[in-house]
Amino acid sequence: MDTEKRTALVLGATGGVGGAIATALIGNSWTVRGLARNLDAARRSGVAGIDWVAGDAMNRADVIGAAQGVSTIVHAVNPPGYRNWGELVLPMIDNTIAAARDVGARVVLPGTVYNFDPAHTPVLSETSPQTPKSFKGRIRAELEARLERAAPEVESLILRAGDFFGPGARSSWFAQGMVAAGKPVRRIVKIARGAGHSWAYLPDxxxxxxxxxxxxxxxxxxxxxxxxxxxxxxxxxxxxxxxRQVGRKLPVYRFPWWAMHLLAPFGGFAREAADIAAVWRHPMRMDNTRLVELLGAEPRTPLDTAMHQSLVAMGCIEPKAAQVGMPGLTLSL
Structure with missing residues (x-):
């Protein structure tokens, strides 16, 4: 790629996904610009090398101004606290599309599985029908549809993945559900109600x-x-x-999905969880044929290494714990 075109604006660079993408781009010699409402907080976010610009993704003029001179806009922004999805998500993608049209940039979107019906799409491909049953899923489907309608005038790339884990994946089912951050792992909460769930190691x-x-x-x-x-x-x-990282068998408890459905009418986390519960009930695997066609191979860190780095970053184990194994097992990190 022409070095003059290696500049990206990352919206949501203080978040887990946006920060990870910004880090990867910087590591590949890109110039990365970030948009933030609070510049001091953004500079403390832990991602080094970002050129921060003051602004709000809800303000179209701010986004267009920050996008000047970039070839890529990474749309990894979510509403503050993941609240008010219905009012904020689609206006933000409209602002990104407008900015991309203004400067001739490609929009890059981290996709999810919510815009599919997991009961009828056990394998997700680029042609899988989007028939979401959840509120959040319908918003995600419309978000992708707006990018599709904007093409080819505005080019875009959507890369879908399963649930995140890894350093920086703070707002995730792994970090906030399966294990407790900041303390030794003494138990595991099993989120999935069945087999066949997809996970994405964030650095990969x-x-x-x-x-x-x-x-x-x-x-x-x-x-x-x-x-x-x-x-x-x-x-x-x-x-x-x-x-394997802790070095012993642990008690495994089931996530109380019944309580989420019971408490959903009262709003909050329970309603959000109940809305997407189906993705934890049915198997969903990603067909990465096209990605492998482009790259030759998908980036893939060995699971034990990925899990070790994730638990260390969460403050659950010490780095030396990588040397500890269950009887009869040898870890290779």
Whole structure:
């Protein structure tokens, strides 16, 4: 890629996904600009090398101003506190599309599985029908539809992945559900109600974004890709990986989905959880054929290494714990 075109604006760079993508791009010699309402807080976010600009993703003029001179806009921004999705998500993508149209940039979107019906899409591909049953899923489907309608005038790339884990993945089911951050792991909460859940190690996913953007000439005007990541076919792969890092078997408790459905009418987290509960009930695997066609191979850190780095970053184990194994097991990190 022409070095003069290696400048990206990352919206949501203080978040887990946006920060990881920004880090990967900087590591690949990109110039990265970030938009933040609070510059002091943004500079303390932990991502080094970002050129921060004051502004709000809800303000179209701010986004257009920050996008001047960039070739790529990474749309990894979410409403503050993940609240008011219905009022904020679509106006923000409209602002990003307007900015991309103004400067001739490609929009890059981290996609999710929420815009599919998990009961009828056990394997997700670029052609899988989007028939979401959840409120959040319908918003995500419309978000992607707006990018598709904007093409080819505004080019875009969507890379979908499963649930995140890894350093920086703070607002995730892994970090806020399966294990408790900041304390030794004494138990594991099993979120999935069945087998066949997809997970994405955040540094690998970020590298996939960075590597795909190295090949703009190979991308379609509207490109939808899937990141396979780790497919937990048995429902125990992630649990056993945690146990290998801790060095012993741990009590495993089921997540109280029944309570989420019971409390959903009162709003808050319970309503949000109940809305997307189906993705934890049905198997969903990512078909990464097109991604592998572009890259040759998907970035893939060995699971034990990824789990070790995740738990260390969360403050759950010390780095030396990588040397501890369960009887009969040898860890290779």
């Amino acid at each position: 996913l970020a590298q996939a974004f960075a590597q795909v953007l190295e090949r703009p000439e190979a991308l379609r005007p509207f490109e939808r890709l899937q990141f396979e990541g780790i497919y937990d076919e048995s429902g125990t792969v992630m649990i056993e990986a945690i146990e």
